[in-house]
Amino acid sequence: MAALSIRALSKRYANLEVxxxxxxxxxxxxxTVLVGPSGCGKSTLLNIxxxxxxxxxGTVEIGGRVVNDVAPxxxxxAMVFQSYALYPSMTVRQNITFGMECRRVAKAxxxxxxxxxxxxxQIEPLLGRKPSQLSGxxxxxxxxxxxxxxxxxxxxxxxxxxxxxxxxxxxxRMEIKRLHQRIGATIVYVTHDQIEAxxxxxxxxxxxxxxxxxxxxxxxVYRYPANLFVARFMGSPPMNTIPARLEAxxxxxxVVVGAGRPDEVRLRLRxxxxxxxxxGREVVFGIRPECIAEGSRTFSSDxxxxxxxxxxxxxxxxxxxxxxxxxxxxxxxxxxxxxIRPAPGTSAAFxxxxxxxxxxxxxxxxLIA
Amino acid sequence: MPDRSxxxxxxxxxxxxxxxxxxxxxxxxVVVLNSLRSNEEIAQGSMIGWPQQWAWxxxxxxxxxxxxAETCAGxxxxxxxxxxxxxxxxxxxxxxxxxxxxxxxLWRFRGDNWIYGIVTLGLFLPQQMRLLPWTIVLRDIxxxxxxxxxxxxxxxxxxxxxxxxxxxxxxAIPHELIxxxxxxxxxxxxxxxxxxxxxxxPILIVTVIWQFTHIWNEFLYGVTFTTGQQQPxxxxxxxxxxxxxxxxxxGVQSAAVIIAALPTLLIYLLGGKYFVRGLTAGAxx
Numbered sequence: 237m238a239a240l241s242i243r244a245l246s247k248r249y250a251n252l253e254v255x256x257x258x259x260x261x262x263x264x265x266x267x268t269v270l271v272g273p274s275g276c277g278k279s280t281l282l283n284i285x286x287x288x289x290x291x292x293x294g295t296v297e298i299g300g301r302v303v304n305d306v307a308p309x310x311x312x313x314a315m316v317f318q319s320y321a322l323y324p325s326m327t328v329r330q331n332i333t334f335g336m337e338c339r340r341v342a343k344a345x346x347x348x349x350x351x352x353x354x355x356x357x358q359i360e361p362l363l364g365r366k367p368s369q370l371s372g373x374x375x376x377x378x379x380x381x382x383x384x385x386x387x388x389x390x391x392x393x394x395x396x397x398x399x400x401x402x403x404x405x406x407x408x409r410m411e412i413k414r415l416h417q418r419i420g421a422t423i424v425y426v427t428h429d430q431i432e433a434x435x436x437x438x439x440x441x442x443x444x445x446x447x448x449x450x451x452x453x454x455x456x457v458y459r460y461p462a463n464l465f466v467a468r469f470m471g472s473p474p475m476n477t478i479p480a481r482l483e484a485x486x487x488x489x490x491v492v493v494g495a496g497r498p499d500e501v502r503l504r505l506r507x508x509x510x511x512x513x514x515x516g517r518e519v520v521f522g523i524r525p526e527c528i529a530e531g532s533r534t535f536s537s538d539x540x541x542x543x544x545x546x547x548x549x550x551x552x553x554x555x556x557x558x559x560x561x562x563x564x565x566x567x568x569x570x571x572x573x574x575x576i577r578p579a580p581g582t583s584a585a586f587x588x589x590x591x592x593x594x595x596x597x598x599x600x601x602x603l604i605a
Numbered sequence: 606m607p608d609r610s611x612x613x614x615x616x617x618x619x620x621x622x623x624x625x626x627x628x629x630x631x632x633x634x635v636v637v638l639n640s641l642r643s644n645e646e647i648a649q650g651s652m653i654g655w656p657q658q659w660a661w662x663x664x665x666x667x668x669x670x671x672x673x674a675e676t677c678a679g680x681x682x683x684x685x686x687x688x689x690x691x692x693x694x695x696x697x698x699x700x701x702x703x704x705x706x707x708x709x710x711l712w713r714f715r716g717d718n719w720i721y722g723i724v725t726l727g728l729f730l731p732q733q734m735r736l737l738p739w740t741i742v743l744r745d746i747x748x749x750x751x752x753x754x755x756x757x758x759x760x761x762x763x764x765x766x767x768x769x770x771x772x773x774x775x776x777a778i779p780h781e782l783i784x785x786x787x788x789x790x791x792x793x794x795x796x797x798x799x800x801x802x803x804x805x806x807p808i809l810i811v812t813v814i815w816q817f818t819h820i821w822n823e824f825l826y827g828v829t830f831t832t833g834q835q836q837p838x839x840x841x842x843x844x845x846x847x848x849x850x851x852x853x854x855x856g857v858q859s860a861a862v863i864i865a866a867l868p869t870l871l872i873y874l875l876g877g878k879y880f881v882r883g884l885t886a887g888a889x890x
Binding site: 283286287288307308309313314315317318319321323324325326334335338339382 | 779781782784785786787788789790791795799800803804
């Protein structure tokens with residue numbers, strides 16, 4: 237059953253079109269992440285789903301029921317906010333029971349529900365404290381407890397981790413994922429952080445300028461980005477996108493970077509039949525940094541393509557070495573072994589994994605193959 | 606350690622500050638001293654002088670013995686009048702202003718900024734301009750020369766100030782609190798009562814002090830809309846000086862002035878610290 241269906245949803249403020257015809261179907265039990273740069277409309281979309289904002293057109297269905305005219309409290313949802321939005325003058329316990337109090341749930345039942353949630357999130361010792369006496373991570377937990385206690389059809393998370401420091405963010409990320417695995421809740425989660433999207437989601441909706449660019453599972457989004465925006469937004473560092481030319485050869489198309497230059501790079505493609513109409517034309521050639529490695533690397537069984545390329549910049553991160561190199565004159569990032577440090581200004585050998593190349597139409601910016 | 610030596614510039618600053626303070630305090634000193642001198646003493650000497658004999662009886666006379674407008678009960682009944690006007694008007698205007706400020710700051714609705722603008726415009730209308738409209742209103746609803754009429758005026762006039770201050774305080778409250786509460790199922794008044802009001806301590810102290818002192822000290826409406834036994838103490842003080850025009854009773858008058866000023870002075874002494882804190886509460890996070 238679809239837990240959430242969004243149909244032809246649009247939102248405009250005066251002359252500004254914030255959402256342009258959004259269609260999304262989210263199945264029960266899914267962890268959907270809406271990801272995009274700030275201003276892409278993801279938070280507006282979430283607020284419309286919550287009923288805190290109204291669409292200009294289109295419908296929102298929760299659990300098969302159109303809720304456009306249903307008040308937020310009657311939509312069977314719970315929401316976790318970026319600032320946590322804990323009620324400052326109430327204790328943790330009162331924060332968690334406030335919703336039940338509004339819905340006139342019996343006291344004994346409230347007690348039981350609080351005890352369950354407190355145990356699940358391990359916040360029992362905090363129940364008597366005020367939000368000001370909690371650390372960032374504890375506030376985050378209480379905010380989740382307030383949502384969980386409702387046991388709703390749909391959980392909405394609005395950038396819940398962006399106020400935490402980097403270390404805590406990673407911890408809470410794992411905790412939210414674990415929670416999802418344990419209780420199987422349906423979650424719609426908004427973030428601008430593509431790593432959060434990749435690590436937690438069962439499906440990712442990448443948004444840009446008020447529309448959904450791609451809605452697919454994380455692997456698909458990463459491996460087959462629907463267009464150049466998705467390719468450049470997902471992944472850190474992002475996919476290298478390099479202007480190139482597609483030429484014909486006896487056994488399939490060849491990508492030529494820096495055609496005519498002495499250091500031109502020719503890459504033979506296998507299994508890229510969809511690219512046939514683009515032979516003889518300009519394309520945008522996309523390759524992830526991890527598909528460019530040190531020359532000695534062999535990517536699984538296929539024999540990798542080896543090139544000599546000038547090294548411009550070396551960034552050791554400890555876990556790997558990032559190298560900015562020139563591929564047929566165009567800048568590209570490579571992710572090589574941590575113990576290899578080519579000297580900037582020299583030339584080094586690199587191995588390219590040509591099985592995971594993406595080709596984009598430079599006109600429409602869409603993925604060709 | 607800060608430099609505590611007496612540099613010439615420092616002495617100059619202290620001198621200037623002391624002079625200004627003395628100028629400000631001079632009227633108070635004169636009134637306090639006169640309230641402790643007998644009439645004969647003042648009549649023989651000048652208005653300014655040290656009491657030769659402490660005339661505490663002035664206070665007793667001012668409080669309950671003196672004759673104002675043919676009733677000889679001192680200013681006690683008028684103090685009670687003032688309290689009966691000031692206390693309810695302060696409570697009503699503060700509560701209504703808090704609700705109005707909460708509505709215009711945290712609930713967006715069509716025309717909210719217009720309503721806020723019109724309400725606060727009241728701050729800039731001179732009092733004299735409002736006399737005639739109020740006369741007509743009070744006459745038509747039959748509240749001329751009643752304390753209830755004054756409560757009504759002060760409650761409504763006070764709204765401009767209390768709405769302005771509460772609104773400016775509430776805009777600093779994150780909107781996400783309201784959203785969270787709406788999803789939790791709380792409505793307008795439950796959110797106000799359970800979430801907003803408990804956060805309002807500092808601003809409510811400011812508005813209460815402000816409203817109390819202003820309504821207590823207000824003179825024009827009191828003297829215009831009430832007469833005789835219905836007057837607040839500020840208006841009665843004038844009647845008191847008129848009643849003794851033939852034989853000046855400066856000692857008793859001074860004592861009456863001090864008694865009349867005591868409540869606002871007490872409020873300031875008790876809450877002044879919170880007052881300053883509350884005024885800046887929204888400014889510095």
